[in-house]
Amino acid sequence: METIIRKIDFETEYDEILSEAAGIIRKGGLVAFPTETVYGLGADGLNGEACKNIYIAKGRPSDNPLILHISDLKQLEMIVREIPDKARMLMESFWPGPLTIIFKKLPCVPDSVTGGLDTVAVRFPSNILANRLIAAAGTPVAAPSANSSGRPSPTRASHVEADLKGKIDMLIDGGGCDVGVESTIVDITGEVPCLLRPGGITVEMLEEIIGTIDIDSAVIKSLGAEERPKAPGMKYKHYSPNAEVVLVKGEKDAVVEKINSFIDENKLKGMSSGVMAADDTVHLYRADCVLSLGRRDDLRQIASNLFDALRSFDDKNVDIVYSEVFETVGEGLAVMNRLNKAAGFKYIEA
Numbered sequence: 001m002e003t004i005i006r007k008i009d010f011e012t013e014y015d016e017i018l019s020e021a022a023g024i025i026r027k028g029g030l031v032a033f034p035t036e037t038v039y040g041l042g043a044d045g046l047n048g049e050a051c052k053n054i055y056i057a058k059g060r061p062s063d064n065p066l067i068l069h070i071s072d073l074k075q076l077e078m079i080v081r082e083i084p085d086k087a088r089m090l091m092e093s094f095w096p097g098p099l100t101i102i103f104k105k106l107p108c109v110p111d112s113v114t115g116g117l118d119t120v121a122v123r124f125p126s127n128i129l130a131n132r133l134i135a136a137a138g139t140p141v142a143a144p145s146a147n148s149s150g151r152p153s154p155t156r157a158s159h160v161e162a163d164l165k166g167k168i169d170m171l172i173d174g175g176g177c178d179v180g181v182e183s184t185i186v187d188i189t190g191e192v193p194c195l196l197r198p199g200g201i202t203v204e205m206l207e208e209i210i211g212t213i214d215i216d217s218a219v220i221k222s223l224g225a226e227e228r229p230k231a232p233g234m235k236y237k238h239y240s241p242n243a244e245v246v247l248v249k250g251e252k253d254a255v256v257e258k259i260n261s262f263i264d265e266n267k268l269k270g271m272s273s274g275v276m277a278a279d280d281t282v283h284l285y286r287a288d289c290v291l292s293l294g295r296r297d298d299l300r301q302i303a304s305n306l307f308d309a310l311r312s313f314d315d316k317n318v319d320i321v322y323s324e325v326f327e328t329v330g331e332g333l334a335v336m337n338r339l340n341k342a343a344g345f346k347y348i349e350a
């Protein structure tokens with residue numbers, strides 16, 4: 001299949017590009033588009049067959065449900081059974097934006113979207129291209145991240161191209177994504193709201209609006225074989241570059257020393273190493289490829305650079321990537337969740 005790639009420069013009118021993309025979605029095709037979090041791979045969310053093709057293009061397990069993206073609240077009423085008070089409060093504070101809410105679904109939502117669950121995940125993106133595309137398609141748009149299953153989510157059009165060119169109908173290149181990690185997911189269908197996936201809307205921000213929330217254990221630790229995360233996708237190994245990722249924890253100088261000793265050992269074995277660090281330590285490493293995610297105290301910036309950094313180690317062909325760890329406050333919880341998953345929750349104490 002030939003993938004149509006259209007670049008939007010924001011200087012020239014881009015209505016025509018969005019109409020072309022909306023037409024493809026209405027006909028059951030697949031269009032990758034930017035959102036404020038990561039690029040999504042969109043299909044008509046009420047067309048079960050179109051949504052099945054998303055799983056094929058991504059190589060995604062069929063029990064991992066999709067998020068429906070809306071461009072106005074009328075579309076929400078078409079797909080959910082009820083809107084609990086706490087959901088309304090969150091919607092007023094954070095929609096449009098990087099927050100996904102789990103609702104009880106109406107029967108029109110196909111099983112291929114929900115993986116057979118009786119709930120549906122809904123998000124109202126703030127990105128202008130995403131918003132106008134969904135409005136033009138005139139239907140809720142099902143969209144997982146536009147990466148091959150298991151790879152880091154795409155924060156640039158070039159990442160989507162690397163994974164999905166030739167497998168999807170169209171890619172809208174609208175530049176880089178600001179937040180850089182996927183949306184926060186909150187389930188408000190139970191007694192106490194529960195965080196299923198941390199993201200740019202932080203736990204602190206959510207609790208300020210609706211009080212204490214639970215955090216699903218899959219967010220912070222590796223689950224045993226018998227345990228099931230509430231968001232089915234959280235059980236899969238994820239976000240990995242081709243190289244193995246190893247997290248190194250401890251006091252700053254000890255971490256630098258430990259990682260450098262691994263780098264030296266690897267060199268003797270003929271293996272190349274990569275390091276993910278922050279601005280204050282990036283110059284201290286002897287690795288073949290050393291990247292800074294940004295200022296250690298700017299966790300928003302660290303989140304925004306994370307997936308691009310993980311992917312760039314593949315271009316450099318490194319065998320093993322060592323990463324420093326970051327504070328789990330604010331956006332740091334999302335950063336450490338993605339890093340832990342990339343490393344299979346394994347780490348070394350320095």
Ligand code: TXA
Binds near residue numbers: 102182184196
């Ligand atoms: O920021 C985002 O959310 C991006 C952009 C494109 O909007 N999308 C995204 O989709 O990250 P995806 O498919 O990569 O992740 C969706 C997550 C999965 O972990 C899935 O298991 C969970 O949402 N999910 C979907 N429906 C659910 C449901 N009914 N109950 C619990 N978890 C659900």
Ligand code: MG
Binds near residue numbers: 145153
């Ligand atoms: Mg994904």
